[in-house]
Amino acid sequence: MDALRRFNQNVVTPRERKYLRIIVHCGVYEYLGMPFGIKNAPSHFQIMMNEIFPEELSEGWLIIYIDDIIVCSKIWEEHMYRLSRVLTKIQSVNMKISLKKCHFGFKELKALGHVVSGLSLGIEKNKGAAVLLKPMPQNKKEIQLFLGFCGYYRQHIKDFASIARPLYKLCDKDTVFQMTVDRVKEFESLRQALTTSPLLLMPDIKLPFQLYIDASGDGLGAALHQVQIFNDKPVEGPICFISRQIKPSEASYGESQMGCLCLVWALEKLNYFLEGCVFQ
Template sequence: MLFGIKNAPAHFQRMVDTIFQEELLEGWMVKCNSGKQELLALGHKVSAFSLVIDQNKVAEVLQKPVPKNIKEIPSFLGFSNYYRKHIKTLAHITSSLYKLCSKDVVFEITKERRNSYERIRYELTNAPCLILPYFELPFKLYIDAACSKGLGEALHQSQIVDGEPREGVICHISRQLKDSDTKYGATQTEFLCLVCDPGKLNYYLKGAVF
């Protein structure tokens, strides 16, 4: 092996893929779907025009009670973060729960944290249907700079549906404010939102009209 044992895992995987190439291809064909209007994939219901949260996945989480210890918090936050594109200002909503994950913080489900937990559950069950982008059309970028909570953005696009123009959501993005960010006023925070976060939207906005 070139460059020593460090590359052993990659060489082994390549060898296995080569030996079982025919079997792997047959396995992929089993997973193929044809002639369907929509299908379930990675916790989403996917169609040619939209992306919707699979409510069967959400139902499993809704059946669980309010977290009773610190170990249950990261699991719940990780699940909600997986669907962050569907939830407006998710970082604002989860800020009080994330504080429980910090060191030297006593575990306590306060009224604020319980409200955050219930709000996330509500947002997951009532999340909007995301539309898939058409890169030939212009985008609309909305920003929400809540000085005390965080930054939020929503990428929209107007598309023709049934002969009429309709504006839909492509994705939501949000993050909490850093300690240095809290020193800015409302105007500066909005500029911060424009300067920092659109990098996460480069896939959509680079070279596009918005």
């Protein structure tokens, strides 16, 4: 579900309206509802939504990101009950939702640039298509925008830090921007890695995890996998990928030290998956 005109539904108190005044030729106007463009409007709206649905959020089946509301269920009867609870609260606070942006009873949906289902997490097709259509960067600003876009999906890309490392160097303040033949290949390599990234499985904390690590002079990398049953057959797939570049102070580490560093770093980064669970 999607809240209609999200911020405008937040009532501005009389004491605060003076800070949102607009002076025009015919007089002075004050906003009665929160306008778009105010710096703290998103965080204020998120707090408001959290206060409306505290029980539902604590039970773990409701996800809210600013004006996007997602209700998750395993069976239809349960879903209808939860949906009824959410809609009742929406009605009780006089909140309005945009029906044309709402989707009810779907097994998968698009959210924040991802395709989410009960089984997997993938990248929206139009996002991948947009990457293929991106022209070659002509300056540092354009390469930064490209890396920022790819970085948002880095959990889908194995060894992202190592692949993107040469391109990040182009963004250094003292580096002259030049797309050499090697840099073009690295740009295409990262673009290919994003558009061919695998679907990520939804983790099942009742099943054991497999943690794979890899360390080299280019960076640290780890992949969290799990074996799940699909069509009565065990299938191993990735839950997420993590990676980072080597720090200057770590460049002199030996092979065993680098391996230990990678393991400790991976355990810390993936703690929210692995704590209290069986893994190897």
